Amino acid sequence: MDALSPSGEALSPHTVVAAAQAGLAAIRARRPRIHCITNSVAQAYTANALLAIGAIPSMTTSPDEIAAFAGSADGLLVNLGTLEPELRAVIATAIDAAAGAGRPWLLDPVFVDRSPPRAAFAREIAARRPTVIRANAAEIGALAPGEGPAALAARLGTVVAVTGEADRVTDGAKGFAIANGHPLMARVTAMGCAGAAITTAFLSVGAPPMVATAAALAVLGLAGEVAARTASGPGSFAIAYLDALDALTPDALADGARIKVLTPGDAS
Numbered sequence: 001m002d003a004l005s006p007s008g009e010a011l012s013p014h015t016v017v018a019a020a021q022a023g024l025a026a027i028r029a030r031r032p033r034i035h036c037i038t039n040s041v042a043q044a045y046t047a048n049a050l051l052a053i054g055a056i057p058s059m060t061t062s063p064d065e066i067a068a069f070a071g072s073a074d075g076l077l078v079n080l081g082t083l084e085p086e087l088r089a090v091i092a093t094a095i096d097a098a099a100g101a102g103r104p105w106l107l108d109p110v111f112v113d114r115s116p117p118r119a120a121f122a123r124e125i126a127a128r129r130p131t132v133i134r135a136n137a138a139e140i141g142a143l144a145p146g147e148g149p150a151a152l153a154a155r156l157g158t159v160v161a162v163t164g165e166a167d168r169v170t171d172g173a174k175g176f177a178i179a180n181g182h183p184l185m186a187r188v189t190a191m192g193c194a195g196a197a198i199t200t201a202f203l204s205v206g207a208p209p210m211v212a213t214a215a216a217l218a219v220l221g222l223a224g225e226v227a228a229r230t231a232s233g234p235g236s237f238a239i240a241y242l243d244a245l246d247a248l249t250p251d252a253l254a255d256g257a258r259i260k261v262l263t264p265g266d267a268s
């Protein structure tokens, strides 16, 4: 299982496909619990997406419970989509607990491009070195103005994933481009948020972070392509996407994943 070997190995599209297959099997067998501090728009869909892939969601943000929940979870998602004031301290406590327990955590800096105070807070959180930062291009631009994903990843020692029509993942030196996905994914709110939660589930089952993130994005994109075949619009697509996550097979991944290795020049 080359995908589960330590980082530093030669990277290839096959590495990612193998990690997607192994990660999917591990999530379904081990049922990792992912604690999600996420926005009020995305909560129910995110919990359903985690269940569809085989993981277990927990979602509380209660200040007196967050350390217990985050510290005993297999991974932590921090999503800033509806950043009510009391969440700032809750997020700090959750990161302490997850990082203290040696668990991966992922930052999704939603809408930092719309709010300078939120961008400032997101930069503070990013300085805590999340395992992965996942965002759309506008959000990465606001989080690290003038820097670009590869420089951001290199400076923090984290993995940065930029999602959109094509997805790119980098550790600052190397990277992957994932071409899977469907335009209907941009017509349902919280697709990125739910995808970040599923990416956290892949991080929690053991592949190195850049490979695990690329694997998760291939899974998410391929599920989107499968769902689009039967959907008649955004509403039925949202439901079909959950079914597609549940039904995805190792063979479908081998046939359908569209991954390219990025060299240092094009990882920026």
Ligand SMILES: Nc1ncnc2c1ncn2[C@@H]1O[C@H](COP(=O)(O)OP(=O)(O)OP(=O)(O)O)[C@@H](O)[C@H]1O
Residues within 6 Å of the ligand: 110, 135, 136, 163, 164, 165, 166, 167, 180, 181, 182, 183, 184, 185, 186, 188, 189, 190, 191, 192, 193, 194, 195, 217, 220, 221
């Ligand atoms: N036009 C597109 N074609 C193919 N895939 C897409 C397209 N737009 C988005 N996606 C896919 O949808 C997922 C969500 O990415 P997106 O960049 O839209 O997230 P986001 O902006 O954070 O969304 P949200 O904030 O609504 O959760 C990614 O896996 C991405 O690959």
Ligand SMILES: Cc1ncsc1CCO
Residues within 6 Å of the ligand: 039, 041, 042, 081, 082, 110, 189, 190, 193
């Ligand atoms: C629409 C919306 N507003 C805050 S969070 C969110 C979900 C998509 O990120």
Ligand SMILES: [Mg+2]
Residues within 6 Å of the ligand: 108, 110, 111, 135, 136, 192, 193
């Ligand atoms: Mg988003």
